[in-house]
Amino acid sequence: MSTFRDRVINVVRAIPPGRLMTYGEVAQAAGKLRAARAVGAIMRANKLSFIAHANDPNAIPCHRVVAAKYRLGGFNAGTKQKQQLLRKEGWSITKKQKLERHV
DNA sequence: GGCCTGACGCGAA
DNA sequence: CTTCGCGCCAGGC
Numbered sequence: 414m415s416t417f418r419d420r421v422i423n424v425v426r427a428i429p430p431g432r433l434m435t436y437g438e439v440a441q442a443a444g445k446l447r448a449a450r451a452v453g454a455i456m457r458a459n460k461l462s463f464i465a466h467a468n469d470p471n472a473i474p475c476h477r478v479v480a481a482k483y484r485l486g487g488f489n490a491g492t493k494q495k496q497q498l499l500r501k502e503g504w505s506i507t508k509k510q511k512l513e514r515h516v
Numbered sequence: 517g518g519c520c521t522g523a524c525g526c527g528a529a
Numbered sequence: 530c531t532t533c534g535c536g537c538c539a540g541g542c
Contacts, residue, residue: 417539436524440538451539453523458540480524487523495523509530521541529533 417443421455428477431502433512435481452478457489463498477502485510 415423420443428434434442436449436456445451456475463474476498480486485506488495496506505515 421539440524445538447525447536448538449524450522450537451524454521454539454541455523457523475523478523481526485523489523492523519542522538524537526536527534529531 417445417448417451418455420444421452422459422473425456425473425475425478426471428474430474430477433477433479433483433499433504435479435483436486437481439478449481453487457487459489462490479512483512485512 421439424439424442425434436452440446440448440452443452456478459473459475461469461471461473463472463476476488476495478486485492485495499506499512503514503516504512506512
């Protein structure tokens, strides 16, 4: 039996580098179209952050989950960290926190 | 079981 | 484009 939380974790772990998914899309992929907010709560509660386990296949790349319209959204370790990680994966951010592919 | 809390989303002003 | 308000949902107490 997989709980909503487990499905969300799986979906997020399946996001490849360079790809982004919004909280809403993750919610939908996990089976709850309007649970974007709940997804955020789950990300926040996630202990196995990608930062501390970058090479661990069990790590959860939660920095690839952004808010609607490709706005940055939040991050447990600080939005600063999130920006930095995304920058390494080919994304740059505008002053209004909009993510855009660079180069 | 009920109440409170948000890493959200979206339409309206 | 900015700000507000309200709906939505899982989690933690």
